[in-house]
Amino acid sequence: MLKIYDKLDDVPEALREHYKLVGGRYVPELSDDHPVLSNNRQLVTEKQTAERERDEAKGALAAAKVIPHGHVAVPKADHDLAVAVKAAGITKPEDFNTLKTERDNYKTTAEAAEAAAHAHSVGAVMGWDKEKTARLATKVYDFSTLEVRDGKDGKKEVVAKVKQGDNSFVERPFADVVKSTPELSDLLPALSSEQRGGVRVPGSTPGGGAPPADVFKRTREAAKADQGKQADDMNPVFKRQAAA
Numbered sequence: 001m002l003k004i005y006d007k008l009d010d011v012p013e014a015l016r017e018h019y020k021l022v023g024g025r026y027v028p029e030l031s032d033d034h035p036v037l038s039n040n041r042q043l044v045t046e047k048q049t050a051e052r053e054r055d056e057a058k059g060a061l062a063a064a065k066v067i068p069h070g071h072v073a074v075p076k077a078d079h080d081l082a083v084a085v086k087a088a089g090i091t092k093p094e095d096f097n098t099l100k101t102e103r104d105n106y107k108t109t110a111e112a113a114e115a116a117a118h119a120h121s122v123g124a125v126m127g128w129d130k131e132k133t134a135r136l137a138t139k140v141y142d143f144s145t146l147e148v149r150d151g152k153d154g155k156k157e158v159v160a161k162v163k164q165g166d167n168s169f170v171e172r173p174f175a176d177v178v179k180s181t182p183e184l185s186d187l188l189p190a191l192s193s194e195q196r197g198g199v200r201v202p203g204s205t206p207g208g209g210a211p212p213a214d215v216f217k218r219t220r221e222a223a224k225a226d227q228g229k230q231a232d233d234m235n236p237v238f239k240r241q242a243a244a
Contacts, residue, residue: 004027122174128193159174
């Protein structure tokens with residue numbers, strides 16, 4: 001086992017080339033991967049970690065002696081927030097929880113009212129019953145993708161932003177979207193505003209609108225045709241009596 005010497009003369013001459021002066025003494029010169037050096041480096045690292053943790057503990061203890069009992073140290077931003085909240089009249093956690101619940105409820109109600117108003121405006125432009133539009137159509141189509149605009153002819157129009165395969169969007173007239181969306185087109189009879197007392201006006205179209213102008217004319221013609229058929233079915237005797 002290699003020893004440590006105080007003087008170079010004490011080192012055996014054959015080993016002197018393997019010794020070096022460190023701290024006033026002659027010690028064996030070891031390679032960097034020697035187990036002794038590896039262990040020494042590990043011990044140095046552990047010592048540094050222990051000293052750092054010791055200093056942190058001393059700092060925490062010193063801070064604890066400064067902060068009164070029942071208080072905690074917080075960042076200045078958190079302190080300023082607490083001061084502002086207390087100034088607003090919130091002095092207890094349960095008061096804050098109540099305020100937050102009320103605020104969330106109000107937000108939900110406001111968003112629902114805004115969505116309904118938007119659906120009403122869409123329904124009005126499309127010629128649909130506004131209440132039914134908000135109640136029915138919004139369940140089968142995302143109305144947040146719709147926008148009511150002023151058209152080129154000065155009339156309002158509804159434009160839909162339709163998602164494409166590459167996650168981009170393209171604008172299309174909502175009327176075209178309705179025709180190509182079975183869930184919406186099937187709803188048209190129920191959305192129509194052309195109803196009286198809950199009964200659809202005869203001859204009205206599924207998308208709403210006035211009935212054809214000749215509906216009553218067609219009814220009269222059908223009645224005359226039926227009368228003519230009944231006359232053709234009469235016994236010849238009754239025909240002569242009817243003619244007389």
